Amino acid sequence: MTNSHQQSRNLSAYRGHIVSPIDGSRLNDIRDGLLVVDENGQIVFVGAESEFDKDAANLQDKIIRRLDFGKRLIMPGMVDTHLHLPQVTATGKSGEHLMNWLQRFIFPSEIRCRDAVYARKIAKWFFDEMACNGTTTGVVMTTVHKEATDIAFQIASERGLRVIMGKMMMNANAPPELTEELSASLSASHELCQKWHGADGGRLMYAFTPRFAPTSTSELLKECGKLWQESKGSYLHTHLAESQDEIDFVKGQYPSARSYVDVYHSFGLLGKNSVMAHSIHLDEQDIKLLRETDSSLAHCPSSNFFLKSGVFQYNRILKSGIRFGLGSDVAAGPQMSLFCVMKDANYMQPHDWLGPEELLYRATLGGARALALEARIGSLDAGKEADFIVVDPRRRTGIISDILDRSIDEILSALVFLGDDRIIDATFVRGRQLFSRENQESELVTA
Ligand SMILES: [Zn+2]
Structure with a gap:
């Protein structure tokens, strides 16, 4: 979708279902999406993985870490x-x-x-x-x-x-x-x-x-x-x-x-x-x-x-x-x-x-x-700082197991009406991971 800071080195890439608001009635909804973050914690690319492979080949060899969250949601913190x-x-x-x-x-x-x-x-x-x-x-x-x-x-x-x-x-x-x-x-x-x-x-x-x-x-x-x-x-x-x-x-x-x-x-x-x-x-x-x-x-x-x-x-x-x-x-x-x-x-x-x-x-x-911080945080856009969370609504009892295959409306409804701390799998601020629910499984490191 967008990328910036072409000169960045040492990038981390996070693959998942990206859900990020534009305003109170619209959001970006990208399944098989990719969020790419530079070593300063700034977002350099957000979009479909296929788009990244096609349009951002110059960044490919700078990726030193790639984490695949599958169908799980990647959302702003x-x-x-x-x-x-x-x-x-x-x-x-x-x-x-x-x-x-x-x-x-x-x-x-x-x-x-x-x-x-x-x-x-x-x-x-x-x-x-x-x-x-x-x-x-x-x-x-x-x-x-x-x-x-x-x-x-x-x-x-x-x-x-x-x-x-x-x-x-x-x-x-x-x-x-x-x-x-x-x-x-x-x-x-x-x-x-x-x-x-x-x-x-x-x-x-x-x-x-x-x-x-x-x-x-x-x-x-x-x-x-x-x-x-x-x-x-x-x-x-x-x-x-x-x-x-x-x-x-x-x-x-x-x-x-x-x-x-x-x-x-x-x-x-x-x-x-x-x-x-x-x-x-x-x-x-x-x-x-x-x-x-x-x-x-x-x-x-x-x-x-x-x-x-x-x-x-x-x-x-x-x-x-x-x-x-x-x-x-x-x-x-x-x-x-x-x-x-x-x-x-x-x-x-x-x-x-x-x-x-x-x-x-x-x-x-x-x-x-x-808070007048919208130029820096609040949504997942290139140029902003990488404050994001990985969310899995299936962690909560009472949510259907195929929820992540359902429409975005059903997913959002489940998050808002049934969500709590249990659905948070990982938390990142400015690209640094501060919390991980499952260290061993995903090889993520808690800072
Ligand atoms: Zn108070």
Whole structure:
């Protein structure tokens, strides 16, 4: 189909059924396809194997490794636009709405990250979980602890995941162990951004991360907005309008503000590279403002289901043109698999049917667009970085054994409505393999 970088040496070729989104209703569907990746992890060819043999003969002798995945699917890696590293130990803690759930389960799990040994253990677990769930990019909140966040970046760097990550900022209405001095919060965030934003050839990126308005003073939001805007190319990551009790709290903090969105806007927290998790309870003016500022949203249906936070206005947001992706929101979302999140996105809507193609797009290229990373990741195209997964729906019970011989519509439907972590056979980021389910059989190496 396409190829680039004719001068590349030492290529790896992956043969399989390539499925990669173009937009919410179209995708590339190439059986007996070939994905060819150079030693820098850049895709140099995607297309039919026969086409490669015919048109790219000049690349043939540069292939030093060839893996055949047969009928299995080769797809872009999942892009999770919102999740919490320290909460990986706190999934499935039931029985509360947001504000009580935070107090009862989440703050205690975050306090533990002041211990560097624990923080390292949890970070390793978290990034391994990402890899085996097929999630290649994550927009990650850590805790208020600078050292634990630094450790998390080190582990992400070693493990090879792609992250937009940041130290949580909190200076009000939180347990004393998690409440910072404003100046310390700002300087720690600034230093971490200086150290990590753009590291590993741009694979690691920094997000300034005020948890949300309730745990911030107005000074923190204002200074954070300034710092983010001064730190070119960095991200802003926070929660917005998730639950009614949270919104009531913000109303008490800012009685003269028109809405929660306006509070963030007044402190300069909206704009490109600003990722707002949840954003459920929005009115027409809020949506207009988010669109005008080119802010993006992380829709987290599993979490919204779990905490009974409300229903994301999916089609309204879609029509508005606001960029948005899907997020697992672990731990309020009980599992990291974006296949489960896709299914929940459909289940969550009481009236509208969201099709598998739209959902798959949203978990990959749509998420990449929400993060302004679509030139680098989100789909399998020559010139992009090789973040991809190998998927075998037959690993899951209840899926017919000849599913991979069926139509693409049947395959996509099985993936979205029956898929979970078990269907992931291998995960690659920038051409490096981070996870393999079956080392011996396929002679693949886990990095
Ligand atoms: Zn969250």
